[in-house]
Amino acid sequence: MTDKPPGACPLNRRPGPLAASATGSLAALALLVCIFAAPAFPAFLEETPVKRILPVISLLLLAPLALAAAPASGGGSPAPLIPREVLFGNPVKASPKISPDGTRLAYVAPNDKDVLNVFVRTLGQDDAVQVTNDTYRGIRQYFWSEDGSRILYLQDIGGDENFHVYAVDLATKVVRDLTPFQGIRATNLATDRDHPNELLVGLNIRDRRVFDMYRVDLVTGAVVLDTENPGDVEGWSTDANFVIRGATAVNAADGSTVLRLRDGKDKPWREFITWPFLEEGGPVTFAKDGKSLVIESSLGSDTTRVLRVDAASGKELAKIAQNPKADAGGVMIHPDTYEVQAVGFNYLKSEWTVLDPTIQGDFDALAKLHRGEFTVVSRDRADKRWIVVFQGDDGPVAWYLWDRAGKKGELLFVNQPELAKYQLAKMEPVVIKARDGFDLVSYLTLPVGVEPKGLPLVLNVHGGPWARDTWGYDPEAQWLANRGYAVLQVNFRGSTGLGKKFLNAGNGEWGVGAMQHDLTDAVKWAVGKGIADPKKVCIYGGSYGGYATLAGLVFTPELYACGVDIVGPSNLRTLFESIPPYWSTFKKILALRVGDVEKDDAFNKKISPLFHATKIKVPLLIAQGANDPRVNIREADQMVAAMRENKIPVTYVVYPDEGHGFARPNNRLDFYGRIDEFLAQQLGGRAEPWQKVEGSTADVR
Numbered sequence: 001m002t003d004k005p006p007g008a009c010p011l012n013r014r015p016g017p018l019a020a021s022a023t024g025s026l027a028a029l030a031l032l033v034c035i036f037a038a039p040a041f042p043a044f045l046e047e048t049p050v051k052r053i054l055p056v057i058s059l060l061l062l063a064p065l066a067l068a069a070a071p072a073s074g075g076g077s078p079a080p081l082i083p084r085e086v087l088f089g090n091p092v093k094a095s096p097k098i099s100p101d102g103t104r105l106a107y108v109a110p111n112d113k114d115v116l117n118v119f120v121r122t123l124g125q126d127d128a129v130q131v132t133n134d135t136y137r138g139i140r141q142y143f144w145s146e147d148g149s150r151i152l153y154l155q156d157i158g159g160d161e162n163f164h165v166y167a168v169d170l171a172t173k174v175v176r177d178l179t180p181f182q183g184i185r186a187t188n189l190a191t192d193r194d195h196p197n198e199l200l201v202g203l204n205i206r207d208r209r210v211f212d213m214y215r216v217d218l219v220t221g222a223v224v225l226d227t228e229n230p231g232d233v234e235g236w237s238t239d240a241n242f243v244i245r246g247a248t249a250v251n252a253a254d255g256s257t258v259l260r261l262r263d264g265k266d267k268p269w270r271e272f273i274t275w276p277f278l279e280e281g282g283p284v285t286f287a288k289d290g291k292s293l294v295i296e297s298s299l300g301s302d303t304t305r306v307l308r309v310d311a312a313s314g315k316e317l318a319k320i321a322q323n324p325k326a327d328a329g330g331v332m333i334h335p336d337t338y339e340v341q342a343v344g345f346n347y348l349k350s351e352w353t354v355l356d357p358t359i360q361g362d363f364d365a366l367a368k369l370h371r372g373e374f375t376v377v378s379r380d381r382a383d384k385r386w387i388v389v390f391q392g393d394d395g396p397v398a399w400y401l402w403d404r405a406g407k408k409g410e411l412l413f414v415n416q417p418e419l420a421k422y423q424l425a426k427m428e429p430v431v432i433k434a435r436d437g438f439d440l441v442s443y444l445t446l447p448v449g450v451e452p453k454g455l456p457l458v459l460n461v462h463g464g465p466w467a468r469d470t471w472g473y474d475p476e477a478q479w480l481a482n483r484g485y486a487v488l489q490v491n492f493r494g495s496t497g498l499g500k501k502f503l504n505a506g507n508g509e510w511g512v513g514a515m516q517h518d519l520t521d522a523v524k525w526a527v528g529k530g531i532a533d534p535k536k537v538c539i540y541g542g543s544y545g546g547y548a549t550l551a552g553l554v555f556t557p558e559l560y561a562c563g564v565d566i567v568g569p570s571n572l573r574t575l576f577e578s579i580p581p582y583w584s585t586f587k588k589i590l591a592l593r594v595g596d597v598e599k600d601d602a603f604n605k606k607i608s609p610l611f612h613a614t615k616i617k618v619p620l621l622i623a624q625g626a627n628d629p630r631v632n633i634r635e636a637d638q639m640v641a642a643m644r645e646n647k648i649p650v651t652y653v654v655y656p657d658e659g660h661g662f663a664r665p666n667n668r669l670d671f672y673g674r675i676d677e678f679l680a681q682q683l684g685g686r687a688e689p690w691q692k693v694e695g696s697t698a699d700v701r
Helices: 025-036 084-088 357-369 417-421 475-482 500-504 514-528 544-556 572-577 581-594 599-605 609-615 633-645 666-685
Strands: 094-098 104-110 116-122 142-145 152-155 164-169 175-177 184-191 199-204 212-217 224-226 233-238 244-250 257-261 270-275 281-286 290-296 306-309 317-319 330-331 340-346 350-354 373-379 386-393 398-403 408-415 428-432 439-445 455-461 487-491 532-542 564-568 620-625 650-655
Touching: 084 104, 084 417, 084 475, 084 666, 094 142, 094 373, 094 386, 094 398, 104 142, 116 152, 116 417, 142 650, 164 184, 184 455, 199 233, 199 599, 212 317, 224 244, 224 500, 233 281, 233 357, 244 281, 244 581, 257 281, 270 281, 270 290, 281 330, 306 330, 317 544, 340 357, 350 357, 357 373, 357 386, 357 398, 357 408, 428 514, 439 475, 455 475, 455 514, 455 544, 455 666, 475 487, 487 514, 514 544, 532 544, 532 666, 544 564, 544 609, 544 620, 564 666, 572 581, 572 599, 609 633, 620 633, 620 666, 633 650, 650 666
Parallel strands: 455 487, 455 532, 532 564, 564 620, 620 650
Antiparallel strands: 094 104, 104 116, 142 152, 152 164, 164 175, 184 199, 199 212, 212 224, 233 244, 244 257, 257 270, 281 290, 290 306, 306 317, 330 340, 340 350, 373 386, 386 398, 398 408, 428 439, 439 487
16 A cells, blocks of 8 residues: 655656556556555655556556675674764655756756745756745645747645646746646556647546546636546557547456447447456557557566467467566657567566667666666657666666767766765565465565674565565665564565466455465564564555554564554445545455455454454554545554553554645655654664654644
8 A cells, every 4th residue: 555656646648668568457556555655755856757548547667586694784883873964854756747849947846935846947057946835735746848938737635636737838837737626636647749738637527436537728727628538448548640449448247347349439249359257467558650559567477478469360470578586667668669668577686688689788878877677767759868767776866868879877866965975775676485384575675784683673575465566775674674673574475567367366355364474574684683682573565565564563473572554444344335436446456455344244254344443552653644535544543442441552643734644744754754753662772862843733632
């Protein structure tokens, strides 16, 4: 329940250099990730650029399978304490995007009030100008208009996730709300280089439950209905002419996903491919001529493959890419030819399969430019300049300007330069065997300068649960390791990206089932290896990770010394009942993944921690955003009430101006300061003393 970028489901835009793989059944899963995505505590801000497909949400995105031994951290003195401000404050700069003509750079940075806004400068010059003027929550999702005359961005109010789309005219500095409709949410955004004054956007104006597609004139602001949603469509696909030609729908009867196509705007829809509930797949992009399309599909395979299929018959024309251990991840599409250039796969770490020889030299050179994994996040119209992000495990996130002709990279900036002053920990991939033989791809981060024996352990459970942990810079892992804790992040069954067998093994396994057993087995692995002190283990997580925290404390209370629950559901029935109307299409899938807790009261009580609150024996800290549309504040309120009714101590902190996670840096710093002290008290680690954070709205209840 992760989330990069913070505060919302990622922006959908096209054409882009990297196609996110969350379409068809994948998009259905991705929406559920959006519902239960982990709270947003960004180390850096980076939207995944997307293709000519408009799914409801895009997920952010090989080594031996053998169990890795515990990495050595050495002996001696612990590393100096890293201030929370460096780890969790606003980035100095982040999320750069190159203008279509390749002459300007936009990026996000704090203004003089420490609120994130968009700045624009000329490449090669020091003439940066702030072009937006958000005064409170900060801007995290933005993009260039296709003619480079405007910056478009999304913003909600207080974390309610009813995003509006705004446009800033760079010449006049005039800001216009392009979707000025009260109570609606904008999603499925797309632009087109051949239609620079148009924007496609999904809006739930007609019916709050579904998103019709509207065409917005960026010059006049006119909003015109383009394609009406029949009630079951969650994603749309456009062709090279910027015409909606594909619709990805969810069958509410059986949870299957259907891709429908039409041959033109006024042509009838026809069913093209069906992915049954247990299969994964969806569209990636139409071919330039519209006669074929690229899809991802697990049909006939455990992992999703990238395929080219005939748009008339559905016949498979070519297998483009496949990995036996990992699903297809990012798909890099040429913005002019619509050909697949590279496909990313992530088992233990991310790797690119390059398919276009014209970029092989770029990828080879980029691999030597900077340490860590890289992704092309922005390209100019001529495809001569790229913006490339590098992410290692023990240093700040870095963005480079890549000159394709000269095969040279220029460092633009890193997100947190102050991190370079500190020694960060290494994140080591490990594969843990579950009790029934499943391989659990996990990541272990150990304190620097401390012998890795008998350490206090924090089990940091990812959200989703239909998401996954990945290798790379993680501010929470660095913070916890710096405080003296071993940090273990586990891709329990039900996590995505590791094949449909592993994903579907999590169905119906919440709370008392195998998903929670995997977490238990991982803790026992760390104890058995001598890494963790069995009496000093904390379970910690946000959203689904918060649920897993509560489940761990009530169903395996002997395992944990304390818990931290951030916006986690406690009663799955009330969670289901509070889901916003625009997620109603996915109730069937949710019920199939979790179990029908609305109709089966006994099952709900069996797996909902609220009904087992008296079993909690250790200290618990709960944090909640008051405006959370995914996990309503009632989930925290009722858990706290049940504990206090039974005289079980609990610390409860509410942020009245936040939603599903804490976007404002004042609140993030307050939140992490409280956890710093809490963990030090319960596990004995180090802490930077907590002090009142100016501007935080924390309400201890």
